[in-house]
Amino acid sequence: MSSQANFTHAEAAEQFIADEPRTDWHDDTLWFVREKRDKAAHSLPEWEQLRQWASDIKYHGLSNMHQLLVDFEKNAIANGIQVHWAVDGKEHNEIIYKIIQDNQVQRIVKSKSMLTEECHLNEFLTEKGVEIVDTDLGERIVQFRKETPSHIVLPAIHLKKQDVSETFHEHLGTEKGNNDPQYLTEAARGHLRDKFIASELAITGVNFAVAETGGFVVCTNEGNADMGAHAAKIHIACMGFEKIIPKAEHLGVFLRLLARSATGQPITTYSSHFSKPRAGQQMHIVIVDNGRSRQLGRESFRNSLKCIRCAACFNTCPVYRRSGGHSYHTAVAGPIGSILNPNLDMQANKDLPFASTLCGSCSNVCPVKINIHEQLYLWRQEITKEGMAAKGKTFAMWGMSEVLAHPAIYRMAGKMGRWVVKHLPFLTNNGMNPWFKQREMPEAPKESFRDWYLNNKQK
Amino acid sequence: MxxxxxxxxxxxxxxxxxxxxxxxxxxxxxxxxxxxxxxxxxxxxxxxxxxxxxxxxxxxxxxxxxxxxxxxxxxxxxxxxxxxxxxxxxxxxxxxxxxxxxxxxxxxxxxxxLKVTSLQASFPFKVGLHTSCHGQRGLHLASMSELVAPAFSKPETLLNMVKGIEVTRPKRVDECCGFGGTFCVFEEAVSVKMGKDRIGEHQDNDVEYITGVDTSCLMHLEGILKRQGSKIKTIHIAEILNSQL
Amino acid sequence: MSARETILAGIMANQPLSQKLPVVRVNEMIQYEDLVSQFKIILEAIGGACLEVKDHEELDTILQELIKEKQVVLNAINPSQTLVRQLQTDSLESLASIDMAIINGSLAVAESGAVWVSEEQMILRILPFITEQLVLVVDRKNMVSNMGQAYQQIDFSEIGFGAFIAGPSKTADIEQSLVIGAHGPKKSMVILVG
CATH class of the missing domain: 3.40.50 (Rossmann fold)
Structure with a gap:
């Protein structure tokens, strides 16, 4: 589903950083969220054990996915829920459109669902002439601005309150120049209450689907998923199949990790457990594959499907914090996005695994212990193997590997003016070299260590 | 041996x-x-x-x-x-x-x-310790701020054996400096910004030197420091542990 | 092949060898000696309030006090007594005018300040979300330390809908500035009885 962006992460990041005060704000704000996460994690002595359990439960789930989905479907149907299956984003969108048409509804609200972003549901429905109202405050803001979320938990984190104020002035008629978040939130509350009350159909995401009960859990702080789902006569919940967990008791592990990892809260304000439609209501679940079964078959990358979308890896990532979510040109940005998106479209997302220093902080904060930075390294190998690396880069690397494999050539090259200066890609001293743009070169010493050793140590 | x-x-x-x-x-x-x-x-x-x-x-x-x-x-x-x-x-x-x-x-x-418990080294300067990611998160040379686990640092343990040294840590104790191998040229803007931010926190501590276990990180920081005309110098930890007055 | 068959076949072909479920040892999860004070600290930290009353008589007195000067109150605990004005419970516009809802919760969790409320207790699923202020009443003896213990006590075979509710609704989507009262209640109080 993903389309080729006309910029790379590096290009977009450079643009983002051009506004340094704003970059600093973005970095500090998200670092603060990371610190809140640390504090929450350190409040539980069993934290690392919880992560291990969560990771193991998820792996059990991946290794029994077929059975769990069959059980879930059976139990959900017994609960009175209608279950749909979608091979890809297009089918997902069409299923939803058909429900809309069959019921002849027009007023639709949607709470946050990264899956619907992944499937580009909003664009699809807009093209069909169906208006859909995003009800998460951050998502509503970016929807008004015709943007996409830049963060999966904090969709409007790339915006300042002045930006929101201008947007609300234009769309909701709020006072010009009133930047008070309280005031702006009140305005959105009033606007969206009207939408909830009028809504006929509500779309939500799914945080966890429980095979044993046929029910699912949706977590929000704002209460928008509940306002939508309980007001509308039709509720559609959309989930990637990896949202399945075996038993309800496992929620006692995941709900302890999710909000603490995401924002440092002990739990989200609302953790709503839907098992049956209310009297007179239609409840649908759309189970989506969209490349997930392929990822399940990639041994090196299948653990990425453990993700519970907490965004802790975003907040800790020093690259994400300084480049903004839009630089990743995908629905799910950040480190986890960089290992999920190459599976969806390797060519379009070949830059993403390189948008990392491989520092490893992402893997350490991950509540389900996905080895994110190792998978980034492995995607780099895959992308190169598929011949997707730039030609110049391949040639340089080939030349370099030849020299470094042959000590005599290496030494000769070294003598002929410090070969490394010319060939380690980060040390070439010329106008074209990005190293030199904002950094001085190291000074070349009189002799190499090897020369010194031969002169001083070798008898 | x-x-x-x-x-x-x-x-x-x-x-x-x-x-x-x-x-x-x-x-x-x-x-x-x-x-x-x-x-x-x-x-x-x-x-x-x-x-x-x-x-x-x-x-x-x-x-x-x-x-x-x-x-x-x-x-x-x-x-x-x-x-x-x-x-x-x-x-x-x-x-x-x-x-x-x-x-x-x-x-x-x-x-x-070697289980070293003392060193004959002296380095009477204020030194900021840069915790390099691969050594820390990869080789576990030091505890990691993300994990709920006891705190330790092998490089810092050794630095504390050096006479006259004052070791400081930056506010974000183990954030990456942005070197990242070829990342430093392919993602030049982010790389330099990360380096500048690390340096800023060491500057806040009034350090005279920044040290660490990886020359690559230090080379990147040194490049930025020199361009800034900063007085702060970089030095590899081996040079401090081997230093004598 | 239907989408269902295609997906399930793909999964069957690609899923790794089955790995056993881990045993989650709830007794290794954090335990608090003083459940009430832990619950209070957390609930207040997330913008909620907590009151303790010794019995149902005191609860009634407190509730009478709380609903003073409110126009529309729905008491789900005792609808006959304290329903201030008749509501059209089938009209969302009417429900949106509720100033305060008083609802029983069956379980309070000390580590998170959350209260479990099931559908029967809510009367209407939307009630705890649409009301301007929410009062949850929980028996003090129904407190647990952590979510692991909480799930041991909930029987999902009986439940159509239920929610953990922890404090008032909130958002920080504008510059990470916390604003209490997003789409749900602006105030949320838990009264522990006993």
């Missing part, structure tokens, strides 16, 4: 003093150290750029140089981690396995194998 000294290529060519300090320090501590003369590189620059397949020649050369040592020690967390995780040699798999289990970063070797 025969120790093979592994001096990564960019240290060999640019920072020979780091190699000298490492060698002298190990010899001072009574080790029998030799420097295999045909060594070049661990292959990481290729592998981290996605060209792991091209680093086979490097791997083979590395195995030829370092097989048979009791320990292989290098003043670089990053290169050691690469060897530990990725060294393979189809012709000589056993030797490669052995090397992977015997390769140590310098401070790790001093603390875990």
């Amino acid at each position: 025969k120790i093979g000294l592994f001096i990564p290529c960019y240290i060999d060519q640019f920072y020979p003093a780091v190699g000298v300090a490492s060698l002298e320090l190990l010899e001072k501590l009574g080790c029998d150290v030799s420097f295999p003369l045909n060594q070049t590189c661990c292959g990481q620059p290729m592998a981290n750029s996605g060209f792991e397949a091209m680093s086979k020649g490097c791997d083979k050369n590395f195995v030829n140089n370092f097989k048979g040592f009791d320990y292989i020690v290098a003043p670089s967390g990053s290169c050691v981690l690469h060897i530990k995780e990725h060294l393979h040699d189809e012709d000589n798999p056993k030797a490669a396995d052995e090397i992977r289990s015997r390769v140590y970063e310098l401070t790790e070797f001093l603390v875990d194998i």
